[in-house]
Amino acid sequence: MPTRQGWSTLSAGIASIVLGRMFGLIELYIIGSALLAGFTIALLIVNRPLPRLAVRRVARPATVGVGEPARVDIQVANRSSVRSPKLTLWEPVGDKGGAPMQLAPLGAGEAVSAAYRVPTSRRGVVRTGPLRAERFDPLGLARRSNWLAGAGEVLVVPQQLTLAFPTAGSAGRLGEHLRMKSYGQSGTEFHSQREYIPGDDLRRINWKSSARSTTLIVRETALEGIQRCTVVLDTLADSYDRDGFERAVTAAASVVGAASAAGIAARLVAPGLDLRGPDVAPLSLRWLATVEMGDEVVDHSGGGRSASDGLGVVVVVTSHVTSVAAASTNASVAPEEVVVVVCTMVPAASSRGFTVDATSLRELHRSWSQLVMGRTAVMA
DSSP: OHHHHHHHHHHHHHHHHHHHHHTHHHHHHHOOOOOOOHHHHHHHTTSOOOOEEEEEEEEEEEEEEEOOOOEEEEEEEEEEESOOOOOEEEEBBSSSOOOEEEEEOOOOTEEEEEEEOOOOOSOOEEEEEEEEEEEETHHHHHHHEEEOOOOOEEEEEEHHHHHOOOTTTSHHHHHHHHHEEEHTSOOSEEEEEEEEOOTTTGGGBBBHHHHSSSSSSEEOOOOEEEHHHHHHHHOOOGGHHHHHHHHHHHHHHHHHHHHHTTTTTTEEEEETEESEEEEEHHHHHHHHTTTTOBBBOOSSSSSSSOGGGGEEEEEHHHHHHHSHHHHHHHOOOOOTEEEEEEEEESSSOOOSSSSEOOOSHHHHHHHHHHHHHHHHHOOO
C-alpha cells in the first residue's frame, strides 16, 4: 500500500498532468508522468513475491519466575535461491510495545539471528508475535506487510520464597505442637517394646511377646511425622487489594514448593481447583501464574481424608484471620490436621491459633521462619 509520501507523490503527479494539459505546459506533463511512473514502479517493487524465509523462535526459558531474566531468540533463514530484500521486522511483546528489528538482505541459504528481552515484572502469560515484516521501495513511496511467523508465549510464574517446612521436630511453636500431636498418631514403623502401662492402647499389645513374659508387652512405633500439606488459597476480590492478592499468590506458591521439596504430599485448593499428586508443584505454578480474584468462596472440605492419611498441615492463605475462608477451613479440618493462617492484608494481633504475617514478602519470610523454626531466617 502507498505510504504518506506515496500518496503525496500520486496526488502531485495527477495534479501536474491535469495542469499541464489545461495550460499546455509540456514540462508539467512530463513531471507528472515521471511522478506517476515512480509511484507505479514502487508498487511493483514492494509487491514482488517475497523469497521463502524460515523463522525459528525460541524462548529462553519458556517458563520464568517474576523478576528473573528471560529473552526470545529469533533466527531468520533464506530458504530460496534468490536474495531477500531489506525488511523491517516487528514482534509484538505482551499487551504493550514490541521489538523492532532490521533485517539486512540475505543471500540464498544465509541466516541471521536476533534477540530481545521479555518483561517479567508481572506474573502471567507474555504473548510474543506474530512476527511481521514490512518491505519498502528505495524511495519510500509504498510498503507491504507480510506475516513471517505465528505467535508464541513465555509463562511468568509467581515468585517463590525459600521457606523451611515444619516437622514434628522443629524448634518453633508450630513444631512443638506438631510433636505433641504426633504422639497421638498410630505409627506403622516398629521402634521398640516396653511393659504395659495402664491407659495404653490395647491394640498395641504384642500378644506373642506377652505370652513369654510375666507382664503385658506393648509395641512402640516410631514417631509419625507430617504426611501431607494442603494449601487453601482464598481468591475473594472483596478481601484484597492488588498487592495483597499478589502476596497471597506468592505465599501459596512458596508453601506448595516448600512442601514438595520436603517430600510431603502437597495439595492446592482454590475455587474450582483441587490439585494433588507428584506433579503438584509445577502444575500449581502454572495455574497460579494466571489466577485472578473472583467472587467464589473456597471449599476445603472435600478430598476424602481419613485418619489413616496421617498428620497433616492446612495452610490457609487469605486476607485476614477472621475471613470467610479461614473460618470455613477451621470448621472443616480433621482432628489430625493443624491449621496455619497466612494473612496478607491485616496481621493477626493476637490469636490462639497459628498465624503468619504476610503484609510484605519480607515479613512473610520472617514470620513463617519464626513460627516454624523459632528464629528469624535471612531472606535471600
